[in-house]
Amino acid sequence: MSMRGFGGGGGGAGYASSFRKDASVTQHRIARGTTRRVAGYAKPYLRQIIAFLLINIASSLLVVATPLLLLRIIDDAVDNRDTRLVIILASLVAAVAIVEALLGLVQRWFSSRIGEGLIYDLRTDVFDHVQRQSIGFFTRTQTGSLVSRLNSDVIGAQQAFTSTLSSLVSNVVTLAAVLITMLALSWEITLISLAVVPLILLPARRVGRRLAALRRESMGYNAELGSMMTERFNVAGALLVKLFGTPETEHVEFASRAAAVRDIGVQQAMSSRVFFTALGAMASIATALVYGLGGVLAIQGALTVGTLVAFAGLLGRLYGPVTALSNAQVDVMTALVSFERVFEVLDLQPMVSDAPDARPLPGGPIGIELDHVTFTYPSASEVSLLTLESGRADREPDTPPDPDAPLTKDFGRSSIDKATLRDVSFDVPAGQMVALVGPSGAGKSTVTSLITRLYDVGEGAVLVGDVDVRGLLSESLRGAIGVVTQDSHLFHATIRQNLGYARPGATTEDMWSALDDAQIGAFIRRLPDGLDTIVGDRGHRLSGGEKQRIAIARVLLRSPRIVILDEATAHLDSESEAAVQRALDTAMEGRTSLVIAHRLSTVRAADKIVVLERGCVAEQGTHSELVARGGLYAELYATQFAE
Ligand SMILES: Nc1ncnc2c1ncn2[C@@H]1O[C@H](COP(=O)(O)OP(=O)(O)O)[C@@H](O)[C@H]1O
Ligand SMILES: [Mg+2]
Structure with missing residues (x-):
């Protein structure tokens, strides 16, 4: 009977949540303004929060009603x-129970409305914000960590918020109500009951801390398990395992992580069981004390039997709130830390974003110009969060990233000699085709990223249609440029959906004509499901050439004014290469195009060839000019270009 108050009543929420918390968070310094921002998120729910708190207070006050009614009965x-x-009072006891149950339901309704609403708000904010990040952010970020920030941290923030809110309010009210009632009944027994409190508090805090540490450790292992599964179970990862790995080593690795989760689970279960058993024992001992002492007092006539029974009932409702409140500081801090981790993502400024006065591209044919461009890939601290870059760092959420710490993967800050591109200048006049050639790693793909403004240049400028790309609306810029890379990505969806992604309003006819121009229409007509064929994860159900031609159709659908091809046929066998090349020729017809190619015939057909070497323009000119010069191009021509 005395355990009732520990599980139910006002103290319940506080108990469960204090196990999740880590005492170390109390040492964490919360950034100023975090509380105000949390309040900002809570604001739309102000009415619901007030209603929720009032119901909490009401049900906390009801906690003393049953013991007092029992007293009257006896x-x-x-x-x-x-x-x-007797019958009237007993009915009242039943009525109180029913009201308590109903209040519990209403309370839950409000807390889920507030909690789920908060999750929705935070999650959509983070999603929108992450979408606006530059591509550098994504190359630096481990997908798993980012997804966990969107999932567990957002949920953690919400849970901490609602449970802290209700636990704080209802425990304070319950404690006050129970204590006042006890004191009014008998101050002697009250003091004796309180003497047991330190005996409960000390182990409660210790075990609470241990459980929190265990929980965090198990979350880390669970995250590792999860990321191992996501890495292995997508088609590309599964292929790699099939071709290079062995099921045995995979099993050993997975099993060792799973075993860690299992062992921690057992420890967690035992720790919390020991804790609850000890708590139950303490409460029973306290009950024995009350009955012992109270019984003597009752015999002496100093106390009625009813008071004694009421006391025993109140006692069961005393220790729960005491324990929960002892961890209140940790609760509040944990809530704020979860919010901080979410805010950390929200505060990340995208490196590339539209200027306030950005304008659309001018109409008509447009050319490209690189004007003394110097560029270095940004370091992690510039585009991402160190805590998101590796899964491990994610486990130490309480250490803020040190901005001065040396970055192991730093590609040299803006020092010119280490720059990926140095003083690169060339132009692609409107309607012409320029070939970009050079050894692997020379910076060719980097040039294409700067034209589409996936990154911003360090020095110099990239101009499209004679306008600095930094002054253009990104939608307008990207709408005008069609890019085909060596391994095009398709979403796990139908061909129709993949094409529609490029141009949402496209009709079936538009799609077929793009597919025909891309030399893939006949193939798709032969498929049993036609346009509604699902291409599989990253398009794995198609051959490289088929996938590439669908990607080209996707570009054609947008009818871009500029076409950029980055080794679009590099991965293909000669047969599909020929088909893809025909598709590409259609795509480039009458358009400004920049082509990174390894086929001599493509390079030869270019109006101009730009040779890039270690980030610099080594030479530029027509095929015959460059061959005559006897420089790097002549060398590449002799050794690399396949015919
Ligand atoms: N996202 C990136 N972050 C940092 N360095 C990069 C990134 N992408 C490419 N690099 C580096 O930039 C250099 C040029 O790469 P890239 O433009 O892809 O060469 P190419 O396309 O000519 O083979 C290489 O040294 C490469 O390691
Ligand atoms: Mg490349």
């Missing part, structure tokens, strides 16, 4: 042999 009704009063 002292007033039973002693006076008043059957009618």
Whole structure:
């Protein structure tokens, strides 16, 4: 009976949540303004929060009602042999129970409305914000960590918020109500009951800390398990395992992580069981004390039997709130830390974003110009969060990233000699085709990233249609440029959906004509599901050439004014290469195009060839000019270009 108050009533929420918390968070310094921002998120729910708190207070006050009614039954009704009063009071006890249950339901309704609403708000904010990050952010970020920030941290923030809110308010009210009632009944027994409190508090705090540490450790292992599964179970990862790995080593690695989760689970279960057992024992001992001492007092006539029974009931409702409140500081800090981790993502400024006065591209044919461009890939601290870059760092959420710490993967800050591109200048006049050639790693793909403004240049400028790309609306810029890379990505969806992604309003006819131009229409007509064929994860159900031609159709659908091809046929066998090349020729027809190619015939057909070497323009000119020069191009021509 005495355990009832520990599980139910006002103290319940506080108990469960204090196990999740880590005492170390109390040492964490919360950034100023975090509380205000949290309040900002809570604001739309102000009315619901107030209603929720009022209901909490009401149900906390009800906690003392049952013991007091029991007191009346014994002292007033039973002693006076008043059957009618016994029945009335007993009905009241039942009524209180029903009201408590109903209040519990309403309370849950409000807390889920507030909590889920908060999750929705935070999650959509983070999603929108992450989408606006530059591509550098994504190359630096481990997908798993980012997804966990969107999932567990957002949920953690919400849970901490609602449970802290209700636990703080209802425990304070419950504690006050129970203590006042006890004092009013008998201050002697109250003092004795309170003497047991330190005996409960000390182990409660210790075990609470241990459980929190265990929980965090197990979350880390669970995250590792999860990221191992996501890495292995997508088609590309599964292929790699099939071709290079062995099921045995995979099993050993997975099993060792799973075993860690299992062992921690056992420890967690035992720790919390020991804790609850000890708590139950303490409460029973306290009950024994109350009955022992109270019984003596009752014999002496200093106390009624009803008071004694009421006391025992109140006692069960005393220790829960005491324990929960002892961890209140940790609770509040944990809530704020979860919010901080979410805010950390929200505060990340995208490196590339539209200027306030950005304008659309001018109409008509447009060319490209690189004007003394120097560029270095940004370091992690510039584009991402160190805590998101590796899964491990994610486990130490309490250490803020040190901006001065040496970055192991730093590609040299803006020092010119280490720059990926140095003083690169060339142009692609409107309607012409320029070939970009050079050894692997020379910076060719980097040039294409700067034209589409996936990154911003360090020095110099990239101009499209004679306008600095930094002054253009990104939608307008990207709408005008069609890019085909060596391994095009398709979403796990139908061909129709993949094409529609490029141009949402496209009709079926538009799609077929793009597919025909891309030399893939006939193939798709032969598929049993036609346009509604699902291409599989990253398009794995198609051959490289088929996938590439669908990607080209996707570009054609947008009818871009500029076409950029980055080794679009590099991965293909000669047969599909020929088909893809025909598709590409259609795509480039009458358009400004920049082509990174390894086929001599493509390079030869270019109006101009730009040779890039270690980030610099080594030479530029027509095929015959460059061959005559006898430089790097002549060398590449002799050794590399396949015919
Ligand atoms: N996202 C990136 N972050 C940092 N360095 C990069 C990134 N992408 C490419 N690099 C580096 O930039 C250099 C040029 O790469 P890239 O432009 O892809 O060469 P190419 O396309 O000519 O083979 C290489 O040294 C490469 O390691
Ligand atoms: Mg490349």
